[in-house]
Amino acid sequence: MKPRSGILAGGNWIVDKLKLVDTYPQQDALANIHSESIGNGGSPFNILVDLANLGAEFPLAGVGLIGADADGAWISSLCDRKHIDSTRLRTHPTAHTSYTDVMTVQSTARRTFFHQRGANAYLDEGDFEFAACPAKIFHLGYLLLLDRLDMPDAAYGTVAAKVLQRAKDAGFQTSIDLVSEDGNRFKNVVMPALPYVDYCFLNEFEIERTTGVMVRHHNGIDLLGLEKAARLLIKAGVQQWVIVHFPEGACAVGSDGPMRVQGGLAIPQSKIVGTVGAGDAFAAGALYALHEGGSIESALHYGACVATACLGDTSASDGIRDVEKCLALENDFGVLPFFAKSETRR
Numbered sequence: 001m002k003p004r005s006g007i008l009a010g011g012n013w014i015v016d017k018l019k020l021v022d023t024y025p026q027q028d029a030l031a032n033i034h035s036e037s038i039g040n041g042g043s044p045f046n047i048l049v050d051l052a053n054l055g056a057e058f059p060l061a062g063v064g065l066i067g068a069d070a071d072g073a074w075i076s077s078l079c080d081r082k083h084i085d086s087t088r089l090r091t092h093p094t095a096h097t098s099y100t101d102v103m104t105v106q107s108t109a110r111r112t113f114f115h116q117r118g119a120n121a122y123l124d125e126g127d128f129e130f131a132a133c134p135a136k137i138f139h140l141g142y143l144l145l146l147d148r149l150d151m152p153d154a155a156y157g158t159v160a161a162k163v164l165q166r167a168k169d170a171g172f173q174t175s176i177d178l179v180s181e182d183g184n185r186f187k188n189v190v191m192p193a194l195p196y197v198d199y200c201f202l203n204e205f206e207i208e209r210t211t212g213v214m215v216r217h218h219n220g221i222d223l224l225g226l227e228k229a230a231r232l233l234i235k236a237g238v239q240q241w242v243i244v245h246f247p248e249g250a251c252a253v254g255s256d257g258p259m260r261v262q263g264g265l266a267i268p269q270s271k272i273v274g275t276v277g278a279g280d281a282f283a284a285g286a287l288y289a290l291h292e293g294g295s296i297e298s299a300l301h302y303g304a305c306v307a308t309a310c311l312g313d314t315s316a317s318d319g320i321r322d323v324e325k326c327l328a329l330e331n332d333f334g335v336l337p338f339f340a341k342s343e344t345r346r
Helices: 043-054 070-081 118-122 159-169 186-196 204-211 223-235 278-291 296-310 323-327 329-333
Strands: 007-011 014-021 033-041 060-067 085-092 098-105 111-116 137-143 173-178 199-203 241-246 249-253 260-263
Touching: 007 043, 014 070, 033 043, 033 070, 033 098, 043 060, 043 070, 043 137, 043 278, 043 296, 060 070, 060 118, 070 085, 098 118, 137 159, 137 186, 137 278, 159 173, 159 186, 173 186, 173 278, 186 204, 199 204, 199 278, 204 223, 204 241, 223 241, 223 249, 241 278, 241 296, 249 296, 260 296, 278 296, 278 323, 296 323, 296 329, 323 329
Parallel strands: 007 060, 007 137, 014 098, 060 085, 137 173, 173 199, 199 241
Antiparallel strands: 014 033, 098 111, 241 249, 249 260
């Protein structure tokens, strides 16, 4: 049998409408827009474009819903330019393409999102067909932002869990990512999916909300808390790795062995243009390494370097170049000293 190859990514397909502003105003006050542009948004869209920019030589394909409008046409056109197979992207007959107004403050690179769910709200189990796809990894994101997939399912807990189980049965390794919703649905939506997940990507906020374990305190990240929280997700069913990323770095916990820790790169604040898509860039770098048979240590390393490259642009993906240029950023900036002594990457 021919070995499986490629990444199929499904979930939120979003057009980011990016605005660089001088300040984030109080309600009823005014802020000035210095520049504006459009870019890719959403977990599968960002990750696939990132992988294309990295120069991935394996097949890239997407699955999801877009609208019959200018934004949907723009998504299809960008996929064509990036050689991403969009044949599984369906056009919804009435809903418009999902979009997000992203407001980035010029002086701090902090961003605020105003999201319109659009066609993504209608993505359902029947939109996923795995039998004819020879990809190696299926990535689904974002849980908590996919209305129908987040719904309860009597047999699996959620519809997303059922979709992931079908992907496993079809021979895929599976990967998920979450959105940082300010709510209390994390356990109900995330936990049912975990027995069907090989790679679970979260940030520190998301793992706190999912497990109830505090991992960030006033003096920074608590590594012991992170390990405790990640092992709870392994116990809940994650089959290979829980991977947590945060501004200071990243860590990974598996079913056995020690927690692996990777420091973030020490990029100066003056070189950070925007932080949109940095979490997806981290996931793209990690999935690139894992797809190519790399160790979890190399996956964390690739993730940290690609996330740093992302910070050089206001968009989610335009700062990312080929993989060797991204990896070279470690030589340019070095690794944050907080993690240098505990780093286990080989």
